[in-house]
Amino acid sequence: MAPLRLGVNIDHVATVRNARGGPRPDPLRAAKLAIEAGADGITAHLREDRRHIQDADMAALKAWIDKPLNFEMAATGQMLDIALKIKPHAVCLVPEKRTERTTEGGLDVVSAHDYLVPFVDELKRAGIRVSLFIEPSAEAIEAAASIKSPVVELHTGAWCHAIETGDAERAEREFARLGKAIGFAAARGLEVHAGHGLDYDTARRIAAFPELAELNIGHFLVGEAIFIGLPEAIRRMRAAMSVGRAGAAS
Numbered sequence: 001m002a003p004l005r006l007g008v009n010i011d012h013v014a015t016v017r018n019a020r021g022g023p024r025p026d027p028l029r030a031a032k033l034a035i036e037a038g039a040d041g042i043t044a045h046l047r048e049d050r051r052h053i054q055d056a057d058m059a060a061l062k063a064w065i066d067k068p069l070n071f072e073m074a075a076t077g078q079m080l081d082i083a084l085k086i087k088p089h090a091v092c093l094v095p096e097k098r099t100e101r102t103t104e105g106g107l108d109v110v111s112a113h114d115y116l117v118p119f120v121d122e123l124k125r126a127g128i129r130v131s132l133f134i135e136p137s138a139e140a141i142e143a144a145a146s147i148k149s150p151v152v153e154l155h156t157g158a159w160c161h162a163i164e165t166g167d168a169e170r171a172e173r174e175f176a177r178l179g180k181a182i183g184f185a186a187a188r189g190l191e192v193h194a195g196h197g198l199d200y201d202t203a204r205r206i207a208a209f210p211e212l213a214e215l216n217i218g219h220f221l222v223g224e225a226i227f228i229g230l231p232e233a234i235r236r237m238r239a240a241m242s243v244g245r246a247g248a249a250s
């Protein structure tokens with residue numbers, strides 16, 4: 001079974017920093033601390049409206065962290081130029097709406113198929129590993145495979161939201177959908193990641209799927225850091241993931 005990596009998303013350290021417009025808290029410091037505490041990589045989303053991570057944060061992360069940087073971005077010409085300049089380890093293409101509070105769904109890889117083929121190809125030719133942030137559906141996975149993205153990240157938001165709002169029936173349906181999609185994507189030869197809205201409990205449960213290679217987790221960890229510190233939150237997250245994986249193996 002492949003090991004399950006943890007990518008720590010530090011976007012919301014920047015959200016807190018931007019609330020006052022000064023330099024603190026510094027997302028780079030959080031990224032270094034996360035790596036010391038056991039993160040396998042750092043994820044950051046340079047939104048078009050720059051509501052949290054800024055261009056200079058992305059450049060600093062690339063320059064100063066010694067683990068893979070996963071650059072989340074919209075599939076726009078401006079973002080492509082920035083990514084080609086920064087050359088992160090990975091780019092994850094995500095949908096964006098200016099008015100959304102957070103990333104609401106997966107990238108519409110079916111409609112955008114022909115646009116995404118050369119876009120993904122250009123990133124790959126620059127040596128960047130490409131991932132598409134998609135809905136856990138067979139249709140989206142087929143489209144991602146035909147776009148020749150080596151990686152997909154399955155949106156776990158609907159599942160996590162159903163749990164948070166106490167909709168147990170919907171939660172179980174969404175979890176089953178994710179499980180099916182993970183297996184389907186892996187069988188199509190894609191590396192499978194998952195993320196959005198995960199906490200200790202949901203990370204432990206989803207870690208049980210042996211085909212999963214990476215989880216990207218941010219908002220919950222930054223929130224937990226307020227109470228127990230970022231290193232401890234990351235250690236607890238890693239422990240939850242290990243428990244989930246061990247369950248899968250037994």
Ligand SMILES: CC(=O)[C@@H](O)[C@H](O)COP(=O)(O)O
Nearest residue numbers: 011045072094101102103196
């Ligand atoms: C793509 C994704 O799920 C996260 O990176 C998320 O976009 C974090 O940023 P927001 O909280 O601004 O949506």
Ligand SMILES: NCC(=O)COP(=O)(O)O
Nearest residue numbers: 009195196197216218219
């Ligand atoms: N791609 C998902 C991600 O990076 C983290 O999402 P969240 O844990 O901040 O919801």
